[in-house]
Amino acid sequence: MIYFDNAATTIKKPPCVGEAVVNALSAGNSGRGAHGPSLSAARIVYEAREKLAELFGAEDPSRIAFASNATEALNIAVNGLLTEDCHVITTASEHNSVLRPLYRKEKAGMALTILPVDRKGAASCEQFSHSFRKNTRAVVIQHASNLTGNVMDLSYLSSLAHKKGALLVVDAAQTAGCLPIDVEKQGIDILCFTGHKAMMGPQGTGGIYVKQGIEMEPFCVGGSGFMSFSKNHPSDLPAALEAGTLNVPGIAGLNAAAGYLLYTGVEVIGRRERELADLFLEKISGIDRIRLYGDYTAKERTAVVSLNIDNEDSARVADLLWEEYRICVRAGAHCAPLLHQTFGTTEQGIVRFSFSWFNTEKEVLAAADALKDLALSL
Amino acid sequence: MRKKMKYMVFAFRTTADAIAMEKICNTHHIAGRLIPTPREISAGCGLAWRMTDADYEKWKEQLAKMKYDSVTALML
Known part of the structure; x- marks a missing residue:
């Protein structure tokens, strides 16, 4: 998992x-x-x-x-x-x-x-x-x-x-x-x-x-x-x-x-988490159907990557990631209703990948590959 | 019958202050211990710091810098 x-x-x-x-x-x-x-x-x-x-x-x-x-x-x-x-x-x-x-x-x-x-x-x-x-x-x-x-x-x-x-x-x-x-x-x-x-x-x-x-x-x-x-x-x-x-x-x-x-050290932990998020971003950047949500050009941010595959229901994407790849992510509204209204995702929701100090590069690469598979097959 | 002796008893507004007192005293090797607040002390939290009169006199200067509500001489 x-x-x-x-x-x-x-x-x-x-x-x-x-x-x-x-x-x-x-x-x-x-x-x-x-x-x-x-x-x-x-x-x-x-x-x-x-x-x-x-x-x-x-x-x-x-x-x-x-x-x-x-x-x-x-x-x-x-x-x-x-x-x-x-x-x-x-x-x-x-x-x-x-x-x-x-x-x-x-x-x-x-x-x-x-x-x-x-x-x-x-x-x-x-x-x-x-x-x-x-x-x-x-x-x-x-x-x-x-x-x-x-x-x-x-x-x-x-x-x-x-x-x-x-x-x-x-x-x-x-x-x-x-x-x-x-x-x-x-x-x-x-x-x-x-x-x-x-x-x-x-x-x-x-x-x-x-x-x-x-x-x-x-x-x-x-x-x-x-x-x-x-x-x-x-x-x-x-x-x-x-x-x-x-x-x-x-x-x-x-x-x-x-x-x-x-x-x-909080800075050490945060830096490591953002490195994992950046690696994930880099690996999924070539996938055409991915839509990102958030300001990824900002100097300071947390290790969160939120996305959708075109208009696919975020719940379906998250469920497939779990069922077929054993990858846990969050789908849906994330208790942030006004942000979804801004993004136009109130129905679709958003798929969120969030990284921790204990995650590894290998896990990130596996998730990026899984997302590529899904983007091609959905 | 158990004999009572004179102690100096510090009262605190919160448990956090009482534990802080214990910690500082332990760090400085100031003898004493936390006790249930005696009935003579009407205000304060449930913990009080008890020390002998002699130790109180010895450490008076350092004790004055600590955060407590009151200090009372009691026969306990």
Whole structure:
């Protein structure tokens, strides 16, 4: 089997990740006691915060709160930060994890501007400057598209947003682990990330970084392990955003994954993944019937190659790749409805190949050959 | 009956701060340990850092730089 659905989830993880998960199954409940097992859990959780803070350039580990994935983190951000009387800017390139929480707020009265993207799926940074209003509270945007691999210039957007008195909220689901992220240098106010994609951690892990000084209403309240007689959930981070028992085995795996990323280097991993994507692009470039989606001339992008074979249903292409070649890719809408409207692929969908640190050149060449076969036979 | 003795007890706003304190103290070989927060301390998270009065006096300067909510002398 050849697995090229790494933008959905990576299935090959560094061995230390699984070991950490298994070892943590016997850990106690973090923050719920001062006995050995409970403290062991709390130490694992804190170590994970430290490593994630280092990975994302955050000074204070307590500004990292855990969530079960980027979608949950984005819901925490959108619901905790945005009120009905404010305005938000986003783009047509977004995943539903950004769009749906914003649509829900829009329904409640919040004003929403969705900037269009060009035929390559790229949102022009210049559009943003004309879209701010007096009540613009935030720009909520993905770092990279899950469908095209296009990357946004976060430093530019943060400087623009900050000049206008707005915050920059970033969905880093596709970039945490494969593109360098520095919340200080890039001016990111809130970073939402998932652990199971390029970070190579377990599914069900992720989190949110919140810059010092930003106050947010918690999305979820309940058990905190302390202040039990208060009617209100604790307001200090990270406890403020972490109601209930934490996923300690998952966080232990994420901790190990973050250690692996720090040791190996995010830039090294990202470069390797893009080399594989570029090799794939090179090998399929001679196939006439292939249509590519995304800006493949951009200097910075993620290791995603999205395409169609003429008007063939993407589901059929993906199914044939699996059934006849044992190659795993993603077909369909990829939770990016507005991007498909732009590309005119709402019915057809798009076939996405996404590459990971653990893929090989041999696998890439086999996939390119399979695609050539299909392009000739369909 | 068990005899009580005087300790200095640090309270924290979150578990993360308590674990950070333990980590820094371990790094500097500052003796002490995390305990369930005693009832005399009304605010703070469920973990408190307990150390002897003598160690507290010895490390007072370093301890002042750490992130905690309060420090209280208690008979425990």
